[in-house]
Amino acid sequence: MSSTPDTVNDLISSGYEHGFVTDIESDTVPPGLDEDTIRLISARKNEPDWMLESRLKAYRHWLTMVDPEWAHVQHPRIDFQAISYYSAPKKKGDGPKSLDEVDPQLLDAYNKLGIPLEEQKALAGVAVDAVFDSVSVATTFRKNLADAGVIFCAMSEAVREYPELVKQYLGSVVPYTDNYFACLNAAVFTDGTFVYIPEGVRCPMELSTYFRINEARTGQFERTLIVAEAGSYVSYLEGCTAPMRDENQLHAAVVELVAMDDARIKYSTVQNWYPGDEQGRGGIYNFVTKRGDCRGERSHISWTQVETGSAITWKYPSCILRGDDSVGEFYSVAVTRGRQQADTGTKMIHMGRNTRSTIVSKGISAGQGQNTYRGLVRMTQRAENARNHSQCDSLLIGDRCGAHTFPYLEVRNPTAKVEHEATTSRLSEDQLFYCRQRGLSEENAVSMLVNGFCKEVFKELPMEFAVEAQKLLNITLEGAVG
Amino acid sequence: MLSIKNLQVAIEDKAILRALNLDVGSGEVHAIMGPNGSGKSTLSHVLAGREGYQVTAGEVLFEGEDLLALQPEQRAHKGIFLGMQYPVELPGVNNMMFMRESLNAIRRARGEAELDAVEFMQRVREKARLVELDEQLLKRNVNVGFSGGEKKRNEILQMAMLEPRLAILDETDSGLDIDALRIIAGGVNALRSAERSIILITHYQRLLDYIQPDTVHVLVDGRIVRSGDKQLALELEEKGYGWIEAEAAA
Numbered sequence: 001m002s003s004t005p006d007t008v009n010d011l012i013s014s015g016y017e018h019g020f021v022t023d024i025e026s027d028t029v030p031p032g033l034d035e036d037t038i039r040l041i042s043a044r045k046n047e048p049d050w051m052l053e054s055r056l057k058a059y060r061h062w063l064t065m066v067d068p069e070w071a072h073v074q075h076p077r078i079d080f081q082a083i084s085y086y087s088a089p090k091k092k093g094d095g096p097k098s099l100d101e102v103d104p105q106l107l108d109a110y111n112k113l114g115i116p117l118e119e120q121k122a123l124a125g126v127a128v129d130a131v132f133d134s135v136s137v138a139t140t141f142r143k144n145l146a147d148a149g150v151i152f153c154a155m156s157e158a159v160r161e162y163p164e165l166v167k168q169y170l171g172s173v174v175p176y177t178d179n180y181f182a183c184l185n186a187a188v189f190t191d192g193t194f195v196y197i198p199e200g201v202r203c204p205m206e207l208s209t210y211f212r213i214n215e216a217r218t219g220q221f222e223r224t225l226i227v228a229e230a231g232s233y234v235s236y237l238e239g240c241t242a243p244m245r246d247e248n249q250l251h252a253a254v255v256e257l258v259a260m261d262d263a264r265i266k267y268s269t270v271q272n273w274y275p276g277d278e279q280g281r282g283g284i285y286n287f288v289t290k291r292g293d294c295r296g297e298r299s300h301i302s303w304t305q306v307e308t309g310s311a312i313t314w315k316y317p318s319c320i321l322r323g324d325d326s327v328g329e330f331y332s333v334a335v336t337r338g339r340q341q342a343d344t345g346t347k348m349i350h351m352g353r354n355t356r357s358t359i360v361s362k363g364i365s366a367g368q369g370q371n372t373y374r375g376l377v378r379m380t381q382r383a384e385n386a387r388n389h390s391q392c393d394s395l396l397i398g399d400r401c402g403a404h405t406f407p408y409l410e411v412r413n414p415t416a417k418v419e420h421e422a423t424t425s426r427l428s429e430d431q432l433f434y435c436r437q438r439g440l441s442e443e444n445a446v447s448m449l450v451n452g453f454c455k456e457v458f459k460e461l462p463m464e465f466a467v468e469a470q471k472l473l474n475i476t477l478e479g480a481v482g
Numbered sequence: 483m484l485s486i487k488n489l490q491v492a493i494e495d496k497a498i499l500r501a502l503n504l505d506v507g508s509g510e511v512h513a514i515m516g517p518n519g520s521g522k523s524t525l526s527h528v529l530a531g532r533e534g535y536q537v538t539a540g541e542v543l544f545e546g547e548d549l550l551a552l553q554p555e556q557r558a559h560k561g562i563f564l565g566m567q568y569p570v571e572l573p574g575v576n577n578m579m580f581m582r583e584s585l586n587a588i589r590r591a592r593g594e595a596e597l598d599a600v601e602f603m604q605r606v607r608e609k610a611r612l613v614e615l616d617e618q619l620l621k622r623n624v625n626v627g628f629s630g631g632e633k634k635r636n637e638i639l640q641m642a643m644l645e646p647r648l649a650i651l652d653e654t655d656s657g658l659d660i661d662a663l664r665i666i667a668g669g670v671n672a673l674r675s676a677e678r679s680i681i682l683i684t685h686y687q688r689l690l691d692y693i694q695p696d697t698v699h700v701l702v703d704g705r706i707v708r709s710g711d712k713q714l715a716l717e718l719e720e721k722g723y724g725w726i727e728a729e730a731a732a
Contacts, residue, residue, distance in 0.1 A: 431572060433554060436531075436558070437554050437558055438580070438587075438640065439558035439584050439591065440583060444587070448575055449572060449575060452573060454574075
């Protein structure tokens with residue numbers, strides 16, 4: 001009866017804002033994967049023998065595995081021999097010398113995101129000169145952290161500098177045998193972040209990958225490990241809202257969190273990788289394993305994610321609630337549009353007594369996007385009085401997209417309580433008309449409604465991050481006008 | 483202010499409005515009455531610019547300008563306000579924030595300065611008293627969990643905030659009890675002025691006991707078949723629409 005489809009189509013068909021290519025010369029090995037590739041990666045990283053052995057063990061195990069097909073996503077089989085497993089930019093001197101040499105489209109994207117000029121330079125990989133503020137920022141920053149005893153460095157550096165810590169914790173939450181992509185990661189990871197917060201320390205600032213961006217560009221197989229000793233606290237921001245780029249098709253990262261007694265880790269992600277074009281060509285396959293281990297009593301791990309990019313997202317940031325009275329939280333916004341597919345959710349494994357978990361998942365589907373929530377809540381026999389509350393809401397924009405919810409509940413303790421709520425609603429022409437009648441443009445109306453839908457998750461993000469996440473969402477759904 | 487000439491509108495090729503003529507002068511209050519399916523809501527939607535209607539002939543001038551060429555938000559910027567028959571819920575959108583965004587969008591479009599938070603708060607409190615709307619509802623999400631009467635009062639509150647040139651109130655009285663009706667009518671009456679025109683679309687005469695119209699029109703089968711003063715509404719109340727429909731068909 002009304003002309004709904006046209007309006008809504010216009011609304012969701014805007015292009016990827018960050019589809020630029022930055023021409024930085026890089027040191028890339030030829031495609032292909034065998035033991036020699038792994039030896040080469042290890043050698044480039046100047047790794048000790050134990051690390052190489054660990055990689056090879058994972059690789060040999062990986063050869064015995066088959067890639068999983070259970071997710072509600074469709075993609076051609078991945079040719080693992082067609083991927084190059086190591087790529088690093090050449091020296092900074094080879095990068096652009098000033099912002100004038102940087103793609104104006106990139107700068108435009110940064111401006112849209114409201115990123116300050118100096119940060120833009122850092123993100124664009126601009127050569128660092130003597131007056132570059134970020135250097136002093138980074139220096140002050142490092143000093144503050146060192147004074148507090150916090151270790152915050154690249155994973156490759158950690159392997160060399162803190163081998164005992166790495167040996168103790170790496171793979172202790174996500175063992176190489178865990179799943180196909182985690183196993184591949186264990187064999188070929190190129191970099192990532194290592195964070196160690198000593199006992200009783202409250203990390204004096206939010207840690208973010210941004211601060212290291214000039215030192216090492218993270219590769220497609222990142223490995224992140226965060227260890228919070230008893231009574232410590234850390235908030236870690238991953239991704240920043242900068243348009244992250246990745247020329248590679250496959251992104252298979254592993255993130256491990258360990259929280260000891262009374263420790264608290266807050267992990268926030270905003271992901272905006274290239275989603276592919278309207279026909280579904282190109283785009284990143286984002287197959288990530290993220291898991292937190294609440295090892296200590298009263299420990300607390302909180303995952304917050306805003307996923308707007310990637311052709312396929314396949315990730316389930318999870319919590320193992322091992323310690324009594326430990327708490328796990330998962331707050332998620334996942335947006336799919338065009339031909340994007342997302343199969344995301346969480347696992348809350350309750351092992352300790354009085355453990356509590358909260359799941360809030362907001363899925364937004366537009367265009368022909370497919371959005372799946374997949375979540376597992378497991379109450380083991382020991383989980384006396386454990387509690388879970390899950391809320392999964394889906395918002396549909398247009399009539400060609402899909403939302404799916406697969407909640408798995410396993411309760412083996414009669415005192416445990418599990419609650420699950422789910423809603424699906426459509427952003428309606430009535431709502432848009434109402435807003436426009438009140439003088440708002442269609443674009444503002446959509447962004448207001450979508451942000452309203454995501455409010456519960458955004459309030460979990462650190463302040464500046466929340467603002468940027470909102471802007472990002474606006475850009476993602478922009479295009480109503482014009 | 484508003485001049486509708488020979489307006490013909492169809493929905494999916496089915497004629498709904500057939501040669502509708504209507505002139506509303508500045509400061510006037512017009513009531514449009516008619517049975518179900520006569521085209522009352524279609525008229526309000528077409529004036530506000532809702533999609534899904536084909537205008538097959540005729541024109542609508544608003545202060546001399548071709549209204550039909552404008553987007554819904556542009557019409558709002560010009561001062562057209564539609565009080566909805568079924569105000570929709572906007573989950574997650576704070577009522578106060580929504581009104582502020584709306585008011586400032588309109589002010590920006592007119593080249594006026596935006597109201598700051600303090601000015602806005604003063605104004606919204608004052609206007610909320612006018613429609614006796616609980617201030618708690620200002621902090622809630624737009625229309626979410628509001629009763630029928632609260633939704634309608636919220637519409638009149640928005641009208642009071644936006645100070646339109648032409649307000650079209652589409653069955654604002656439907657579903658209201660007598661107290662709510664009195665409050666809403668009080669709000670509308672307070673907003674009557676020489677610069678503001680009002681079109682009341684209603685099914686029942688009852689509303690007109692509280693808001694005195696200058697002119698009453700009867701819409702039957704997409705045409706205005708009779709216009710008169712308040713007396714006409716009373717006649718309809720007494721005899722129903724049957725006699726006038728029969729007359730129109732004859």
